[in-house]
Amino acid sequence: MAPQLQLGDLPPAAIPNSAEVYPAVRPGVAAQGAEVYRSLGCNQCHTRQVRQDALLFGARLTETGTNGVNLELPGSGKTNFVNFDLLIALAKVRTDLAIAPIALPSGLAGDTNVAPKFAQFGANLALLKRSDDKSGIARPTTGPSVNELAARRPAEVLAQVGPDAAERAVKLLGDAGAKAELVIYNLGPDMDRGWGARRSVARDFLNDSPVLLGSVRVGPDLASIGTRAPEKFAAPWKFASTNTATELEQHLLVHLYDARLLAKGSTCPSAKYLFDAQKPEVRYAGEPLTLPGKDAPVFPKHNARALVAFLLTQRTDVGLPEAPTPAVAAPAAPAAPTAPAKP
Amino acid sequence: MTSTQPASQTACATAPSVVEVEASCRLPVLFLSFSGVAWLVLGAALALLASVQLYVPTFLEGCPWVTYGRLRPAAINALTYGFALQIAFALALWLIARLGRVPLTNPLGLFMAGKFWNIAVTVGVYGVLAGDASGYDLLEFPLYASLPLFASYACIAAWALVTLHQRTERDMYVSLWFVLAGLLWFPWILSTAQGLLLGWHVPGVVQAVVAGWFGNNLLQIVLTGFAVAVLYYFVPKAVGRPLANPALTQVGFWLLLLVGGWGGLSQLSAVPAWIPAVSGAANVLVIVPVIALLIPLWQTADGSISDAWKASATFRFMAVAAFLLLGVTVRTAIFGGHFTQFTLFAAARTDIIVLGVFGLAALGALHYIVPRLTTGEDNLPSDGLADLSFWAGIFGMLAVGIGFSLAGLGQAKVNADATKDFLVNGVSGIAGALQLVTFGYGALALAALAFLANFALAVRRCCAACCGGAR
Structure with a gap:
């Protein structure tokens, strides 16, 4: 009788943003x-x-946000927006990646918009270094870096990790002004x-x-x-x-x-x-x-x-509260090599 | 005879003679036995045809009546309802009459009810082949067959219980506990399952849970229980000793009823996770009652096993059935989980319990009962046919069990590893093991045919004895 008590009144699930049910x-x-x-x-x-x-989670970076600064000289016609906070956040999330040094173009040293942010970035880097040392993280200096990760959109920041790590990553990236979303991995x-x-x-x-x-x-x-x-x-x-x-x-x-x-x-x-x-x-x-x-x-x-x-009519592509589905447009294939399964 | 009869010291003065008891059994028990074994032949033949289709898909192609999806359930239901349950009724009637020292109530009525049971099974198998199967495992018979089935069962069980009530031997021997439990358990699970599925129309996967619950109870409590009843009657009789350790038997009996009904749902995946989890735990726990029931048998027979093995065909069947009971329980407990889910390994449990644990025990019992009920002799006319029936039965059962298990393990590896090609490894790769299964069903049909031939010889001997050889 217990299955009937649990399941006898199970209603169809409403599909969000529509009048349909599943x-x-x-x-x-x-x-x-x-x-x-x-x-x-x-x-x-x-x-x-x-x-x-298993049901695992990941974090995907979709937008770098509007709080980046342009590291190209004004009037050069080129843009190179860098979100310093995002780099720090990514470095906190991905301790296995290097953080490539960024040089401030000499023409921008006196820019009142760029220079303070760059100085803040330097201070944050030092803090990050100290916290890395404290937790015994030996961050590589060469190889793939968070800078490359930030330049790609969408970027799979974390793949196939537990819910806590993925949620922390999404929150850190969001706090840095970027937009990130939680990704679901149904595995088996x-x-x-x-x-x-x-x-x-x-x-x-x-x-x-x-x-x-x-x-x-x-x-x-x-x-x-x-x-x-x-x-x-x-x-x-x-x-x-x-x-x-x-x-x-x-x-x-x-x-x-x-x-x-x-x-x-x-x-x-x-x-x-x-x-x-x-x-x-x-x-x-x-x-x-x-x-x-x-x-x-x-x-x-x-x-x-x-x-x-x-x-x-046989389909399992409708996500349910008890069994979520990955977003339909998940570009898993191109991002795979840069998203190793590591928390 | 009475010296080895368990618990027979305090017979009432009014107790009828053995001859009277057996005379009342003759018509219904012989009829149910004969038609039951005939269903074994037919069911094994259907299962054989179905198993060929698993690796030769063009076999019997082009006719919906004999497509695999209809043949297989028809075979399993013919074996379960036509063979196993029918023989179980025959054995139950005989055990009640013999152990209760009472003539059967209304043998003619029992015969008629048995007749209707056979008609209902025939209609059911026909319905499944025609495409009216209900779709629930072990409950595939359409409503127009399962209702008459239930009605004729009600008659058989009612007269069996009346007979049990009138018994002159008031002490109930172990076998009668299991017979009584089986006779009461079966209508309970059948009516509950049919009521929930067809009357109440439970929604969604609850249907699958109910059907799985019914199937497991039928196998684990009703059929295993009848098999144990037979073992407990014939093993002490064959070795000529009273039953050792009845206290442990009692523990095993109650634990089996308590634990046995919870298992058997591990084939369900799209249900709340606690259901297969509880079922898996019960599959392991049921080892305890099974061992508790087998130890007294072992203690009873210990020391005389080889003598009894040589002397009695019935004992040989019993020994193999007991071994299979232990084997199938341990097999389900160890391998019954996620790894073998959705494979023939798990599906073969039905075959092993119906044909092996119950089937072999029942065939052994019939080798004793049929000669007694015809001419009152101890053995069937042909020892050669009895041996053939035994060896064909054992090898057939082993081939079916091992073949399905190997095929299932092959499927399980494919299920667990997505890099394995489904068609090459999971479909074509198991053909060899499935050929073994085909051979096994053939051997089982041969075993049943050998017994039927012996049966016919016994009837002929009986006629010769009665009528002095006149036809």
């Missing part, structure tokens, strides 16, 4: 597809539960495989009946098949055009027809009985399906389209 009730065709999924026993081989090993083999942006939770299944979680992964997990990137499929493929939704639908239909057309080693039983070889004599037969390597198209029956519609 999970939304499935449209009619997808709801019929759920019945096809149950009837054919897809759940005997496919789970719909993404697992997650399932995420590495691209099977989902976050773990599956009870709320994902509020509108399912029966709830077919699946218990064996003879085939890949399907919790996020509706949003999976083509290169993350068991047999990777590529979108040929920008009409990605239609392409994914076609891909899944071909998979239903015969999975071996897409992946040689697949053991998924083909569901050719969900397709007509001849154009059926109905008023609207739908678009024919072109099969790779075959000339004659086939005509998916309603159940095939319904099943694919159901699969396309």
